[in-house]
Amino acid sequence: MVNVEVIATEELGDRSYLAHDGSVAVAVDPQRDIDRVEALLSALGLTLELVVETHIHNDYVTGGRQLATRTGARYVVNAEDPVAFDRVPVRAGDEIAVGAMTVRVVATPGHTFTHLSYVISDGDPAAAPAVFTGGSLLYGSVGRTDLVDPARTDELTRAQYHSVRHLAESLPGETAVYPTHGFGSFCSAAPTTGGPSGTIADERARNDAVLEPDEDAFVARLVAGLTAYPAYYAHMAPVNLRGPAPVDLSPLPVLDPAELAARIDAGEWVVDLRDRTAYAAQHLTGSVGIGLGPQFATWLGWVIPWDTPLTLIGESAEQVADAQRQLVRIGIDRPRGRATGTIDALADGRPTRSYPTATFDELRTARGEDPVIVDVRRDDEYAVAHIRGALHIPLPELADRLHELPDRRLWVHCQSAYRASIGASLLDRAGFDVVLVADEFPHAQELGLTD
Template structure:
């Protein structure tokens, strides 16, 4: 897709801006001269670079809702570009915005406009935005795509429980009605452009590996549009699971009006300072791969590798406000982590160090073994070991190793005392969460083996006895 032209195009160019570690998408849509942005992440330099590359001017920024899983860059982007900032008129925010309500139309250019559609369900004030285009000046507008935020996703919908249990019943019914409103009002060729559903815990139900969809596709495959309301509501409520603890801090930050982040490199810390941070109970996080961490690390550090959902799980586990120091292979790795962290409102770092573990401490390095499920099957024939499953309870209930202890990763810090004494083999679905858990346990002197393997593909085939879902 060519985004470098500055000539007006009859069909808007829509550019997704992916944030894989949070499972989200933002969007920039333009007609060759002017652009709109929907649900921008905090690090707005990505958006500004795309607009510059396309040779377009951002005139309007839209929020589908007050986000619960990240700190928005909407206000900062509007201030940086002079764009109008469209936030639902019913949202109680602490900053000036261009209030927008159901059926309001924003004329972006003679051939491009945006219409607001009330789609409550993920929140009470959620809006979707239909992007409408006209082939030429004065010709009829037709929907091209609809930015659905946390409403209609690919084969799923946004979860209805993030505002608290007291509101879930009302919101889940709103969500069903909103999905049907979109399906009934928009042509089948309309592209569905959600913010959530790419690994975000803001979605309910599986979105699979789908990367694009239309209203017509959703009519045929989305349970919200193929099942009756009673069954869909029951299935949706039964499928709700835990979500990251840091979500509690996102809506207040977004209502207050977050500023642009400061991505200045953190102060470099030395061995003595790192040791002091660890001794004080602060978090020192090693960003390297789980393979590298297991082979050798500074004792007391925690492993949240950048090769997984780094910000999601660090934000989920860290006691909010705990001082944080980063360790990485390179300054670029630390900078990437810093960018991830400001997206969830962790703006301050105590410091950082780069290089190798032997450069970070004068003490002997810690290490632990890595294994696969076949190794675990063999070991259990020879000696008793604890199998610790750190997947979520719903994953455990779907099938688990006989005799395994289930302590979901997000509960591990508060349930260390529940980990049985002796040798512990820890696993998850694929290895990433197991390494986090192993680092937490190793920091407390617990003998640990991290199973770095696919549970779904290899646990049963390796001879592990599995208790399947009833």
């Protein structure tokens, strides 16, 4: 039986894997911060002999090439991918021996045109293999099919349907399934089901692509359910095709208050990592508040104009380092600097700003004043339910639609207040009078505020 170690990147909703025989290992879809993989190899006493990519990733920058270079492992990428670096090119049906294991390549187009899955067995005919399915077969679902070329989404969705069914029909039921996406990633076409693990038998019983006998119905349902995905995705595949530069997680330069002020005055992004309550209470004028948490890199990468100079403000050097790690995964390599300390110290006499926070109860009380309510959720969320009279501008569009907002106090909300906190900070940065609704949207529904 093949041993499999899971390396979860919960912030992006993805997983990487080490498959091994107790002595040598295969890394599957490693993230950019490869020190996590190296630490696991060392802890288990494994030698890495092979690194494989299921596809050219759209949601993160791969660490595969650097990991292979540092360890001397062979680097496997589909022969059809037009990469700008040397690799071991493979095609469907190829087999690679790694220690006691055999890695078999299976073509599973759909998430991308050149997507591959890898079936790894240990040579024991009585033992079940493991299949690493990338963005093809997910737990109860499939990878989304509109990332490569929206004009060919229908074609890719049909390919996805057949790829998943092929895996389900051709592999033994006890085969363990290990997808890369499906744990909160925007690369999933729909929410996954069934928990954090599964087998081919499980997928035969729960996966929509397997259970739906009508291909047209599957395609229509999947395409209709596709929602918005982060803007930074547009930059990930080109970086991965070129070959990412080596990752650098060394500490950033420390900036003094004068340097911070100069960067804000120049229109650069100075991002404050403190939580939304602390930011609302007091922050540097002209900064942006994006609290460090599981969604940090996704939303920073979604809203910041790409290649905009970036500086990080944190409560500690460790907090800034955590932010750096998240950011390198999406190709934001080296922010220009960092600053820590109290806001008063960082302001160094310059005026600071603040804005109030509120609940939906307080918003209901203010309804008699005809407040302007700004809903920054996605289109699909708004369509399900929204507050009566709310102005709907999805967060990624907010900075480009400021001209649509009246010069009045704006009450900003989302589903759980995280996106609203970013939106409120962007509006505050633009000079608007804002109130952050730091509350859960279901509370607004309970209060009868929604349609």
